[in-house]
Every structure is written in structure tokens, then in C-alpha cells.
Amino acid sequence: MYGLLMLVFALHALLGANLGLSVDEAHYALYAAHPALSYFDHPPLVGWMQWPLVALDAPTALLRLVPGLFWLGTVLLVYLLALRLSADRSRTVQAQAGFWAMAALLLAPLLHILGIGLLPDTLLMCWSAALMLQTLRLMDRAPCDSLAQWLLLGLLLGLAGLSKYTAIFSAAAVAWCLLSAHGAALLRKPGLWLATLGALVLVSPVVLWNVQNHWVSFAYQLKHGAGSSWQALHLIRFLLVQALAFGPLLWWGGVGAGTVAARQRVVLSFFAIPFVVLAYLSGGGSSLPHWTAPAWVALAPFAGVGLARTWATGRRFKVQALVLLQALACVALPAVMLSAGMPFMEGKTASAESSDAPNPFADLHGWDAAGARAKLLAAQQGLDAVAVQNWTLASRIGWYARPLKVHVLEDRFDQFDLWAGKLAVGGSALLVDWSQLPYEPPLGAHGFAQCHKLERLEVRRWGYAVSSFDFYACRGWSGQPEPRLKSAADKAAESASAPTGPSKP
Secondary structure, three states: OHHHHHHHHHHHHHHHHOOOOOHHHHHHHHHHHOOOOOOOOOOOHHHHOOHHHHHOOOOHHHHOHHHHHHHHHHHHHHHHHHHHHOOOOOHHHHHHHHHHHHHHHHOOHHHHHHHHOOOHHHHHHHHHHHHHHHHHHHOOHHHHOOHHHHHHHHHHHHHHHHHOOOHHHHHHHHHHHHHHHHHHHHHHOHHHHHHHHHHHHHHHHHHHHHHHOOOHHHHHHHHHHHOOOOOHHHHHHHHHHHHHHHOHHHHHHHHHHOOOOOOOHHHHHHHHHHHHHHHHHHOOOOOOHHHHHHHHHHHHHHHHHHHHHHHHOOOOHHHHHHHHHHHHHHHHHHHHHHHOOOOOOOOOOOOOOOOOOOOHHHHHOOHHHHHHHHHHHHHHHOOOEEEEOOHHHHHHHHHHOOOOEEEEOOOOOOHHHHHHOOOOOOOEEEEEEEOOEOEOOOEHHHOEEEEEEEEEEEEEEOOEEEEEEEEEEEEEEOOOOOOOEOOHHHHHHHHHHOOOOOEEO
């Protein structure tokens, strides 16, 4: 199994070296390019972890070794958790539980994405597994009297808090488990308060930054978490996506939970608390599939125990079928990422008149060439900034066109306003438009006095058209943004008459 782990790690590294950064990855890489105590939408650790490599201008292939190592650490921690949950059984049963726990993670498609791209969830799922293991230790009497064990707990809680705000769910699970094991006597443990103090000291940069920036992170997270009106349909969609993204093998956690010692079963709260809360929030449309990754990681050791029992009792056909299906999904997902969905998604672009989703895999291709082209064109036109009309476009062009400033031309406040500020009235910028999220050139009262189209960069993958970038030299900004998506007719007309530039293979 260790050989398979290293093979998957190597495949992650190979795939990561051949894909551009996603929108979230580029955003967090920019954290590292702008070191700070914290940031608008997340705590700072995802940026701090990359800062040495970004400071050395390391290539993407090297940056992606960071999430690969955290993924590897997560899987190994889950293996140790499975061994501990089955410690009262034979070594053979323990080994089988450990094997199946790792297998359940290896066959979860979405977890491979977090093993390639560094997101806050990549960090948090590792810290959550470590916290779960450390909590199990502290539930026993002897470790509970060791200050070193409590200091380790405080360190892990602090690192989790520096990774993502949803670490509060893991902290709640730690508290619930330890109170269940020790009762009110827990409050008389000096180590508890030492761990709490240590965790608070570690997360203090987040608090200090928010004090300096009018608590914008907490206000944003509260608004973001609240979502819109609650609908059962959103919840059903969320649950279906979860089943596809993480795979049914992890559901054997329910079987495993019924077989472990009763006092250990309480650590299921590391799964239950975040999953229930995020499932409820999904009803308001505010929960993304990967947010539950730490919860599923916490369920994996229980799934290992359950799968081992099912396998030992001879009921193997269902498990074998699911292993095959999930393995195919884990192979198919990287394949379509590498090909940008070609040829099945050629020509899929967005417009104001179409409800069809654009090609989701086009995100990973062409931004490096677009960034390089943007730097060259900006220099030729005497421009010192890039502008985009949607915040989701800012991080990738910002990363690949750095050190050019990036202005987001829409009426919202985000991290890019903290880095570059709003484009000044009368200002100029190189406007970049992307075919997968195309906007009309902003002119007049809600745009620039003039925008001159410079060229179009075509992005191709394996001989197929994937997307294109349009570059405009725009001057005389009004300061009153009102972005409008291009209609299908406008897009067709522009395609027929657009000046083209170099093509990105």
C-alpha cells in the first residue's frame, strides 16, 4: 500500500506540473506574494506555507509539491487512526482496517484535487486528522496528565485556526470528545488552559489583522455563510454532489462506527459537526463541495473498520464494484483536466442569453500565456495595471502577470481592493476579457472614455479550441462600474472580426 501511495503522490506531482493554477490556487499563491498577518477571505497559513517558494520564484511544479505532501500526511494519519480504532483486535484485522481506510481516501475523486492544488481545505483536512488522533490520545488518563500532549493539541488547534475559519468545527469536536471522556474534571486540568492559550496566541495574527481592517473578514464570512433563502432543493443537490465527489466507500463509516468501542465512537463528531452544519448552510446556497473534505477525512478511519469487516465476512461484490467505479472516476477526472474536456466541451462558452455552463476545465489552461502577453502589451501601451470585470478573473491574471496591479471593475469589495485599490477616476489599464466569462467592453458613463482592442490570444489543447483572451487598451475610467455579460450575438460577431495574436497550444 505504501508503494501505491508513493505512486499516486508521483502522479499528483506529474499532473500538477502540466496544469495551470486554478482560480483559488492562484488567489492563495498571491497571498504568498503579498505577505501579511491575514487576508480578506481566509486566514494566512495557505499563503505562509508557499511564501519561501514564491519568494524564490519557484515553478508551478514545485509549488504543487506542498499540497501533495499534505495529502500524503493526511492519508498516513488516517491509517494511524484506523489502527487505533481497531486496537482491541488482532494485528491482521488492524492492518486490514488501515488498508481500507487509506483505500477509501485514495478512491475519493475530489480529494485528489486537494492533493494537487493548495487550498485552505488541503491544510485543514490534515490538521483535522491530526487533531482527531491527538484527541483520542488525550481521552486516555495517562496522556491527559502530560503537559507535552496538551501543548501539541494547542499547536494543532492553532495551525487549524490559521488555515480556515471552519476549524471552529474541529475545535468543537475536540471539546465535545474530551468532556465526554473526562467530564467536569477536564476543567481542572492545567494542560487544557495551556493548550487553549497556545492556540489563541497562534491565531492572534488573524485577530490583529481584522482589528486593523475593521473586522472585514468576519463580516464577509458571516454574510457568506448565511447565503440566501433556504431551499430543500439546494440541500438535495449538495448531498448528491457529495456522494459523487467523495464516493460511497466512505459511507462504510456508519458500519465501522457500530463496531468500535463506545468511548471511541464520540470522535465521529469530527465528521458529524462540520458535515451537518455545512449541509444546513447548503440550503441557502452557500456551501461548496470541497468544504466538507475535513469531515470525510474524519470518517475515513471508521470506513476502514467497516470495509474490513464487510470484506472479512465475504460480502465483497458490492465493495469490488464500488472500488472499480470510483477508480475509474479517479482516472477520468485527471484525464479531462489534462485535455481541458476536449473534444466533448469544445466551444462551450458563456453568454448573457445562455444558461449553459461554460467548460469548467478551461480554467486550467492558457492563463500563463495570457499573463505573459498582458505584461508585454501593458509595457508597449505604457500601462501599469490590468483590469478585469469579474473578481474570479483577477487571481489568475494577477498571478501570471505579476507584478502588474490588478483592478476589479465591479461594485464589490475584496482582497484585490486591499492590494491595488479601486482604479482611479480618469485612470487607464489593460483590460483582459476571457471567452469563458465574456463581458462587453465597458464604455461611456459606466466604463472608460475609450477602449482600443489590441489582439486576441487563442488557447488550444490537443488541437482543439479551448478558450480565448481579448486584450484592450482602455483610458479614462469613469469610476462607475456596471459590468454586462456579452450576448451570444455580440460574441459571434466579435469572433468573426477579431484581430488575433499568438496561439497558446
